[in-house]
Amino acid sequence: MDKNRNPFFTQLRCRECGRTYPKQAIHICEFDFGPLEATYDYAAIRGALTREKIASRPQTMWRYRELLPIDGEPTIGTQVGYTPLVRADRLARHLGLSELYIKNDTVNYPTLSFKDRVVSVALSRARELGFEVVACASTGNLANSVAANAAAAGLKSYVLIPADLESSKVLGSLVYGTNVIGIHGAYDQVNRLCSEIAGKYGWGFVNVNLRPYYAEGSKTMGFEIAEQMGWRVPRHTVVPMASGSLLTKIHKAYKELATVGLIEADRFTVHGAQASGCSPISEAMKKGSDLVKPVAKPQTIAKSLAIGTPADGYYAIHTMRDTDGSAEDATDEEIIEGIKLLAEHEGIFAETAGGVTVACAKKLVESGKVASDESVVLCITGHGLKTAEAVAAHCGAPRVIKPSLRDFEELVRDELGSLTKS
Numbered sequence: 261m262d263k264n265r266n267p268f269f270t271q272l273r274c275r276e277c278g279r280t281y282p283k284q285a286i287h288i289c290e291f292d293f294g295p296l297e298a299t300y301d302y303a304a305i306r307g308a309l310t311r312e313k314i315a316s317r318p319q320t321m322w323r324y325r326e327l328l329p330i331d332g333e334p335t336i337g338t339q340v341g342y343t344p345l346v347r348a349d350r351l352a353r354h355l356g357l358s359e360l361y362i363k364n365d366t367v368n369y370p371t372l373s374f375k376d377r378v379v380s381v382a383l384s385r386a387r388e389l390g391f392e393v394v395a396c397a398s399t400g401n402l403a404n405s406v407a408a409n410a411a412a413a414g415l416k417s418y419v420l421i422p423a424d425l426e427s428s429k430v431l432g433s434l435v436y437g438t439n440v441i442g443i444h445g446a447y448d449q450v451n452r453l454c455s456e457i458a459g460k461y462g463w464g465f466v467n468v469n470l471r472p473y474y475a476e477g478s479k480t481m482g483f484e485i486a487e488q489m490g491w492r493v494p495r496h497t498v499v500p501m502a503s504g505s506l507l508t509k510i511h512k513a514y515k516e517l518a519t520v521g522l523i524e525a526d527r528f529t530v531h532g533a534q535a536s537g538c539s540p541i542s543e544a545m546k547k548g549s550d551l552v553k554p555v556a557k558p559q560t561i562a563k564s565l566a567i568g569t570p571a572d573g574y575y576a577i578h579t580m581r582d583t584d585g586s587a588e589d590a591t592d593e594e595i596i597e598g599i600k601l602l603a604e605h606e607g608i609f610a611e612t613a614g615g616v617t618v619a620c621a622k623k624l625v626e627s628g629k630v631a632s633d634e635s636v637v638l639c640i641t642g643h644g645l646k647t648a649e650a651v652a653a654h655c656g657a658p659r660v661i662k663p664s665l666r667d668f669e670e671l672v673r674d675e676l677g678s679l680t681k682s
């Protein structure tokens with residue numbers, strides 16, 4: 261690819277009025293405040309990008325780089341992505357499904373959440389645009405990823421978070437030597453402050469002025485799902501929603517693959533999952549409305565999803581509706597049950613957002629929105645050790661004994677029974 265110009269990534273375009281903009285650090289249309297989105301020359305990509313070409317490249321999210329919005333080669337987060345798509349037969353049986361997969365971004369490199377995807381694109385673009393300071397407003401995972409990837413790239417970073425996040429998410433930013441700013445307030449207040457700082461200081465905020473680039477990184481989760489399923493899309497995809505961006509971008513990814521001829525244009529449905537304590541998108545969707553009513557005080561253990569005024573809520577609702585999808589929400593109790601279901605059936609320890617996704621998928625099956633003989637992918641987006649305190653009190657404790665065989669046998673006598681060797 262040309263070092264300074266990506267012929268496939270053409271411009272930014274307003275989602276509302278269609279006005280086009282140059283590929284700069286701007287994110288809102290100046291006429292109607294609509295969000296700007298990256299556009300591509302699909303006809304050119306159709307000729308240039310084949311399954312064989314993709315297969316010949318390293319197993320990272322950058323194997324689809326013609327469909328990502330940077331001009332040169334990626335320079336930050338070059339190892340991110342291509343996480344496992346796990347066939348989940350034991351969980352499938354429990355839920356009453358026949359073909360279930362887990363897209364396992366709990367093991368995304370380097371910070372164990374899907375946010376490494378969006379940060380890789382945003383920071384690679386930030387460097388192309390000449391930013392020396394990068395920053396973000398975050399519910400935790402984004403802060404971790406900006407901090408780690410900026411450290412590795414030698415960029416100065418500031419991450420702003422609600423002050424009451426899980427301790428592992430806070431530590432998971434501090435350790436990289438970044439500037440961590442805790443804000444007394446909810447995510448929406450953090451985000452508003454970041455918009456002011458971005459305007460005043462000209463820093464590269466990955467999810468404010470760099471948002472059109474950032475958001476496109478989420479598509480790679482969809483590209484990978486399709487490739488890993490043998491170049492087809494699952495009948496159902498269940499996606500956790502915070503701002504709603506990931507959900508819209510997985511949809512965009514499936515559409516683009518069909519547009520450029522990498523898959524058949526099959527029917528697919530995208531469902532959204534939120535926590536009951538902060539479910540503005542699911543609420544609106546259930547009411548049949550596309551007016552997202554802000555949640556002023558989110559109350560949920562799924563802090564990574566606790567965005568009261570979701571920037572892409574409106575578009576997420578239309579995406580679900582256009583694909584015949586539904587939205588569900590899960591209480592704290594159901595979230596913990598979801599985490600344990602996934603752990604005990606598939607050996608995957610997900611953070612609270614993963615519990616939300618599993619719990620909502622269960623409801624979608626129970627209500628018949630997902631039929632038992634249809635293929636389903638659950639997007640599991642972050643690692644459980646990051647939200648350990650949410651489940652710590654619900655997993656029991658080790659049984660402690662002296663280092664003696666007799667004590668051990670006393671302990672397990674009734675459990676082992678006929679399984680013992682002698």
Ligand SMILES: *Cc1c(COP(=O)(O)O)cnc(C)c1O
Nearest residue numbers: 401502503504505506613641642
């Ligand atoms: C950020 C995040 C999401 C979803 O984010 P969107 O804003 O909807 O794109 C999902 N899961 C986890 C763990 C996250 O950190």
Ligand SMILES: [Zn+2]
Nearest residue numbers: 274277289294
């Ligand atoms: Zn516009």
